[in-house]
Amino acid sequence: MSLNELWGYLVLGVVLGCLYAVIAIGYTLVYGVLQLLNFAHSEVFMFGGFGGVLALTAWTPVVNPSGMQSVLYVAFGMAAGAALGAAVAYGLEKVAYRPLRKHNAPRLVFLITAIGASFFLYNLAGKLFDRSSVAMPQMYSNETVFTLFDTDIKTTHLLIVFSAVAMMVGLDYVVNRTKLGSGIRAVAQDPEVASLMGVNIDKVVSRTFVIGGLLGGAAGFLFGVNSKVVYTMGFLPGITAFAAAVLGGIGNVRGAMLGGLLLGVVETMTVFFWGDDWRYVAGFAVLVLVLMFRPTGLLGERLGRTA
Amino acid sequence: MSNQTMNAQAAKRLRQVRWYQEPRWQRLGGLLALALLLAMVTGVQGTNSDPFYAIKENLTGVGLWVYVGIALLIWVAREFFSEPVKQAGATAKQAKGTLVDGPLGQIKQLLAGQPRLRWALMAAVAALAVWGPMGLDRYWQTVLVDQVMIFVLVAIGLNVVIGWAGMLDLGFIAFFAIGAYSAAYWTGALPVAPPIELNNFAVIPLAVITCLVAGLLLGAPTLRLRGDYLAIVTLGFHEIVYLTAKNLNDVTGGTSGVKVDRWEIGGYEFRIVDQMPFYWVLLAFAAITVFLFVRLEHSKVGRAWTAVREDEIAAASTGVDTVRYKLMAFAIGASTSGLAGVAYASKVGYINSENFVILLSILVLAYVIFGGMGSLPGVIFGAAFLVWLPEFLRDYVDPKDRHMYLGALLVIMMIYRPQGVIPSKRRQRELKMAETGSAEAEAEATGTGGKHS
Numbered sequence: 001m002s003l004n005e006l007w008g009y010l011v012l013g014v015v016l017g018c019l020y021a022v023i024a025i026g027y028t029l030v031y032g033v034l035q036l037l038n039f040a041h042s043e044v045f046m047f048g049g050f051g052g053v054l055a056l057t058a059w060t061p062v063v064n065p066s067g068m069q070s071v072l073y074v075a076f077g078m079a080a081g082a083a084l085g086a087a088v089a090y091g092l093e094k095v096a097y098r099p100l101r102k103h104n105a106p107r108l109v110f111l112i113t114a115i116g117a118s119f120f121l122y123n124l125a126g127k128l129f130d131r132s133s134v135a136m137p138q139m140y141s142n143e144t145v146f147t148l149f150d151t152d153i154k155t156t157h158l159l160i161v162f163s164a165v166a167m168m169v170g171l172d173y174v175v176n177r178t179k180l181g182s183g184i185r186a187v188a189q190d191p192e193v194a195s196l197m198g199v200n201i202d203k204v205v206s207r208t209f210v211i212g213g214l215l216g217g218a219a220g221f222l223f224g225v226n227s228k229v230v231y232t233m234g235f236l237p238g239i240t241a242f243a244a245a246v247l248g249g250i251g252n253v254r255g256a257m258l259g260g261l262l263l264g265v266v267e268t269m270t271v272f273f274w275g276d277d278w279r280y281v282a283g284f285a286v287l288v289l290v291l292m293f294r295p296t297g298l299l300g301e302r303l304g305r306t307a
Numbered sequence: 308m309s310n311q312t313m314n315a316q317a318a319k320r321l322r323q324v325r326w327y328q329e330p331r332w333q334r335l336g337g338l339l340a341l342a343l344l345l346a347m348v349t350g351v352q353g354t355n356s357d358p359f360y361a362i363k364e365n366l367t368g369v370g371l372w373v374y375v376g377i378a379l380l381i382w383v384a385r386e387f388f389s390e391p392v393k394q395a396g397a398t399a400k401q402a403k404g405t406l407v408d409g410p411l412g413q414i415k416q417l418l419a420g421q422p423r424l425r426w427a428l429m430a431a432v433a434a435l436a437v438w439g440p441m442g443l444d445r446y447w448q449t450v451l452v453d454q455v456m457i458f459v460l461v462a463i464g465l466n467v468v469i470g471w472a473g474m475l476d477l478g479f480i481a482f483f484a485i486g487a488y489s490a491a492y493w494t495g496a497l498p499v500a501p502p503i504e505l506n507n508f509a510v511i512p513l514a515v516i517t518c519l520v521a522g523l524l525l526g527a528p529t530l531r532l533r534g535d536y537l538a539i540v541t542l543g544f545h546e547i548v549y550l551t552a553k554n555l556n557d558v559t560g561g562t563s564g565v566k567v568d569r570w571e572i573g574g575y576e577f578r579i580v581d582q583m584p585f586y587w588v589l590l591a592f593a594a595i596t597v598f599l600f601v602r603l604e605h606s607k608v609g610r611a612w613t614a615v616r617e618d619e620i621a622a623a624s625t626g627v628d629t630v631r632y633k634l635m636a637f638a639i640g641a642s643t644s645g646l647a648g649v650a651y652a653s654k655v656g657y658i659n660s661e662n663f664v665i666l667l668s669i670l671v672l673a674y675v676i677f678g679g680m681g682s683l684p685g686v687i688f689g690a691a692f693l694v695w696l697p698e699f700l701r702d703y704v705d706p707k708d709r710h711m712y713l714g715a716l717l718v719i720m721m722i723y724r725p726q727g728v729i730p731s732k733r734r735q736r737e738l739k740m741a742e743t744g745s746a747e748a749e750a751e752a753t754g755t756g757g758k759h760s
Binding site: 246 | 337340347348352353354355357358359361362469473475477528529532535536538539540542543544546547550553554665669672673676707708710711713714715716717718720721722725737738741
């Protein structure tokens with residue numbers, strides 16, 4: 001338990017936190033427009049990992065790829081993961097949530113549908129991919145790039161942090177500067193008035209799910225890089241990311257990013273101090289504490305007003 | 308070009324519908340996608356060596372063509388022959404309108420005038436419930452006791468929380484686990500010794516009180532939250548209880564589990580060779596619980612729960628102490644689950660942490676929803692049926708897939724019949740109001756707390 005070890009865990013925490021932040025954005029966006037806790041988002045994340053595996057099985061990387069080849073493989077895998085994630089999220093909205101919106105169903109009904117969909121999706125993935133972990137093909141050699149206070153910073157760490165930051169910056173731009181973004185914010189603020197102003201709510205909701213799915217799928221791929229993908233991998237990161245979204249203030253995109261980073265660090269610190277067994281307890285404990293003392297999260301709640 | 312013509316052109320572009328945007332073709336696309344999904348769902352199991360295996364097999368298999376064929380048939384029938392179908396439907400509806408609420412309603416009417424017949428029927432049903440299972444073979448008796456009765460009890464408890472008070476509890480099995488582990492603790496089965504060892508029956512009040520307190524402890528800080536936060540916090544609570552049971556090996560026995568003594572009363576030992584005594588004990592538990600809960604449902608407390616569920620703000624402003632009643636529902640539900648936990652530990656005689664995975668919490672939720680939340684007969688039927696169904700389908704469907712079908716069932720139920728198989732009248736009315744969008748429905752649509760809190 002040296003200080004250097006602690007530093008190592010901190011670095012890991014930031015890397016993990018970046019992933020949580022990207023997943024949390026998916027929860028927060030959907031919550032913003034529909035006031036719905038999209039329970040099945042963790043499955044979108046999981047399918048993203050499988051999308052990467054499928055793509056890289058179809059186009060197997062060579063044994064010792066050159067730099068350019070590695071970049072291509074990673075980009076291809078991530079694109080496939082994001083595409084599958086987006087497809088799942090789109091289908092989910094279309095099949096499960098849209099009919100309920102048309103019925104003007106109570107919130108409880110939405111939530112139960114989300115749980116059912118999550119249950120269905122992850123068992124479907126289990127069926128299609130044999131309920132065991134599938135190794136992600138090696139796309140590059142995971143070497144130490146540089147050393148920071150005796151902690152090796154490896155290629156994977158950099159890959160995750162850079163892609164996550166790029167995605168977050170891109171998303172922030174989309175939400176705050178584009179027409180679609182102002183549509184999303186308008187629907188989040190007041191769906192009825194937004195539709196009177198000419199916003200096509202169905203389209204905006206659908207695209208919000210697609211954006212969340214793209215990010216979630218890419219995060220799923222990054223999660224599986226250099227390790228394995230398994231059909232149950234969505235649940236715990238999903239819950240932790242949701243906790244992150246609540247911590248930052250649900251519906252608030254920047255809050256989700258901040259919350260994700262914080263929770264990643266809290267989680268690895270828990271591992272450092274109490275051991276791996278209690279890893280996921282940290283997220284839940286933080287969630288309960290936040291809800292008790294500051295239910296609107298760190299940065300306040302609504303997408304429309306604050307993002 | 309003048310401004311006006313430009314505007315007109317823009318408007319024209321907006322109104323123009325490309326061929327694939329027509330509803331007809333979109334429906335075709337949807338049906339074909341559904342066929343593809345069905346082929347995947349019912350297709351072969353994947354292999355570990357090749358992630359593409361299952362997808363390839365399903366895309367080239369016969370199943371896909373059957374589903375695509377059916378999808379095309381449905382589409383053609385709907386697009387080109389919908390008029391006669393609609394007319395037939397209308398006449399059927401007219402014919403139905405002359406009947407009195409279907410067969411069940413007729414039986415009810417018949418019985419309404421004849422109290423003796425009603426009593427006789429009830430006695431017959433009770434006798435069947437008590438002695439009927441003797442005729443089953445051993446396997447089904449075990450299923451009945453170990454699973455059906457236990458989960459009926461759990462589902463009745465969850466119904467209080469979700470069906471009557473309208474709070475979504477995703478961690479209900481946590482209380483079941485607490486009940487089971489209290490039973491193990493007080494009978495001296497755990498590695499840590501209790502102050503005094505008790506009989507399994509004597510444990511029941513202790514376990515129920517423990518769960519009650521656990522329910523209060525969890526509920527007190529969280530019940531002021533909105534519905535979906537509550538759901539996630541209860542889920543977290545479940546996970547914490549599960550991880551504690553799993554990781555604290557010196558206290559709970561962890562994944563390797565502990566052996567619990569079976570029931571024993573006044574020198575009579577319950578033995579695993581004969582399932583019926585266990586069944587009768589559980590039946591008695593269930594009967595007492597149902598009796599108490601029926602009384603509760605129509606009491607002041609039950610009405611307060613309904614008020615809280617339908618519109619929390621209105622309830623609070625008319626003087627209902629919402630937090631108190633929500634806590635009460637939580638605690639009562641938790642203690643029922645704890646009772647089931649004791650029964651489970653004392654029946655099966657062995658518990659480990661893997662008996663209490665999150666999956667079970669979701670399954671119990673599915674039972675309650677399927678049967679019809681808020682309706683006791685519905686919940687009992689839902690739990691019994693959905694526990695029985697996978698056992699029954701064991702030979703026809705790959706047992707590993709059954710949870711997938713259950714998830715699909717939940718979604719389909721929520722879309723087409725959110726009130727459940729045997730709905731409670733009130734719940735049905737609430738959902739209908741939400742759909743037609745009356746003033747009361749407005750409040751219901753935003754759920755417990757909703758936008759206002």
